[in-house]
Amino acid sequence: MRAVICNSFNGIGALEFGEIADPVPGPGQVLVDVHAAAVSFMDTLIVSGRYQLKPVLPFVPGSDAAGIVLAVGEGVQRVRVGDRVACSHWYGGMAERMVTPEWGVTKLPDSVSFEIGSTVRYAYGTAHYALTRAQLQPGETVFVSGxxxxxxxxxxxLASQQGATVIAGTSSxxxxxxxxEQGAAHTIDYSYEPVRSRLLELTEGRGVDVYFDNVGGALFSTVSRxxxxxxxxxxxxxxxxxIPSLAMNLPLMKNYSVMGCYWGAWTERQPQESHLADEQLFAAVGQGTLRPQVSEVLPLPSFAEALQRLExxxxxxxxxxxxxxxxxAPA
Structure with missing residues (x-):
């Protein structure tokens, strides 16, 4: 099969596109004929050796995909050959075929295209898990960086659908x-706007109830105050x-919490809960309640362009x- 191949942790420029042997599903695994694979920032980190997980070399990068089940390993019960599915794992998605554990596979509603379906599980799964951990309440203010x-x-x-007032932090x-367009009530362009004063202005001096931080660094230091x-x-x-640090007098004085949200590890430890969340998310996407955004679809050999644009x-x-x-199916 054709695949993107990572032979060393030397970044995007060292990746190759070529032929490798087709993967074979083992017990508890599913083989998917990949139609679409979504690219994530995590992929850029993994191929550079800058992620907390380092696969054994060589490997195929790509955490998210969607396609049709070709074969299932012993013990798999949730899906069968011919099912349209979205699937994800730490790696393996940027190829014509992908093997993933059964807990990483979710049936795709007929109304959801492979392209859209490939984007849901990691991005919406992470956001859903984090906001659930935070016990987000209607009327609260959420600041999302990145x-x-x-x-x-x-x-x-998701936060806007749950009745929160969302402030979106962006760089343009x-x-x-x-x-x-996704539901943010306010925006802050932190390429030039003063984030601290704008957040206090938009929250009438109260501050932020939930801070969903994708960026870290100096921005984290500002919002934590x-x-x-x-x-x-x-x-x-x-x-x-x-990776930022936090002065612990800040959560002490405001009685606020820092809550770890490592969705990938949670899906492995709590596969049943993860699967239920996936079903809810894909049902909402199928009904049009949630609207995943795909900016562009490129052919698989254009993987380097996609990853570089993310970087x-x-x-x-x-x-x-x-x-x-x-x-x-239609998007």
Missing amino acids: AAGGVGMAAVN AAKGDAAR VMAWGGRILPIGFTGGE RREVMGRIVLRAKQGPD
Whole structure:
């Protein structure tokens, strides 16, 4: 099969596109004929050796995909050959076929295309898990940094659907407009606006109830000082390149919490709860309640362009790689 191949942890430029042996599902695993694979910022970190997980070399990058089940291993009960599914694992998605554990596979509603389906599980799963951990309540204020990225847009979409007032933090006016289309009530362009004073202005001095942080770095340091009493900080990722530290007198004085939100590890530890959440999310996407955003669909051999655009922060929503040509359900 054709696949993107990572032979060393030397970044996007060292990746190759070529032929490798077809994967074979073992017990509890599912083999999927991949039609579409979504690209994530996590993929750029993994191929550079900068993620907390390092697969054994060589490997195929790509955490999210969608396609049709070709075969199932012993003990698999949730899906069968011929099912349309979305699937995800730590790696393996940027190929014509992918093997994933059964807990990483969810049936795709007929109304959801492979391209859209490939973007849901990681981005919306992460956002849903984090906001559930925070016990988000209607009427609370949520500040989402990196709000125009895949996970950020999912958080804006979900939080607004749950009745929260969402403030989207972005690095450009165009990205702010994209976040508004997903339900953000306000935007802050932190490329030039004073984040601290704007947040206090928009919350009438109360501060932020829930901080959904995709960026880290200096922005985290700023927002950690404008949290509301009893607030919750959700560290999701560090796309700014710097893992921040927190002065512990801040949560002490405001009685706020920092809540870890490592969705990938949670799905492995709590597969039943994860599967129920997946079913709810895909049903909402199928009904049009949630609106995953795909900015562009590129052919699989254009993987380097997609990953490089992510690294340069040029993407709004998700970029998808098409592994198969042919008819599909409507987006």
